[in-house]
Amino acid sequence: MDQTFHITEDTSRPVPVVSASGEIDVATAPPLRDRLQALTASGRSTVVVDLLGVTFLDSTALGVLVGALKRCRESGGDLSLVITEPRILKVFEITGLTDVFPIHATVDEAVGSAE
C-alpha cells in the first residue's frame, strides 16, 4: 500500500468528505489540520473524514481529529470517521476515542448518518 500522504476533498455530497491516505504523523498532520480548519471556517460544521487509505496514525493525528471534532460540535455539527483497518482502529480503541467519534465502515454510511 502507498505510504505517501495524500488528502482529497469531495464537496459534491451533502456532507463534505475529506479523504486521507498514507501515513499521518507529526510531519503530515498539519496539512490535514489546515484542511479541516478551512472547512469549518467556511461554515461546514459537519464533516466526514475518510481514513480508509491510512496506513499509520500517531497521537499528533489524533490531536488534529479531536480538535476538528470540537470545532464541529461547537458549531452545532459533528465529525464522523470512516475506518475499517484494524491497525488504525486499534489506535482509537487504546486511546478511548472510539467512544468519542462516530465511526463508520463506509463513506456512504457515514454521510447518510451525518445528513
Next chain:
Amino acid sequence: MSTDGQAGVVAVDLAIPVKADLVVLARLTAATVAARAGFGVEDIEDLRLAVEELCLSLVRTDDDGRLNFAFEYVPDAITVKCCFEPQPGWDGAASGVVDDLSLRILDALVDEHGREQRDGKLCAWLRKRRAPSTV
C-alpha cells in the same frame, strides 16, 4: 549495527536532527530491528508507533538539536532509548510534557517505558517483549 560485549545483544545507533519529516527514520529503524529480532507483523507495527510516541514525548518539532537513539535487541525483547541533545547555544528546553494520548498509546503497546535525566539530557526509553509464538 553491532554485536556488543554482552552475549547475544545486538545494538543499532541512530542520530537524527529534530525535524518532523525525519522521525520516520526512527520508525523505519525500529521496524528493521524488530524484524531481525523475529518479531511478528503486529508487534513490529506496535513498535513503530511506540517509537514515534517516544519521540513526541521528548521534543517539539521546533526544538533545536538531535535525537540520539539506541536500539538493542536480545532474543526476546527490544529496548529503545532516545535522548534529546540540544544544539549548543540553544536556550530552549525539550518540551518535557508528555501528551496524554502519547502516554496511553505507550502504555498499551509496550511492556515498560519511562523517562529520565541522563548526563543532563532528557531521555525516554521503552521495552517490548516478543509475543509468544502461537504455532
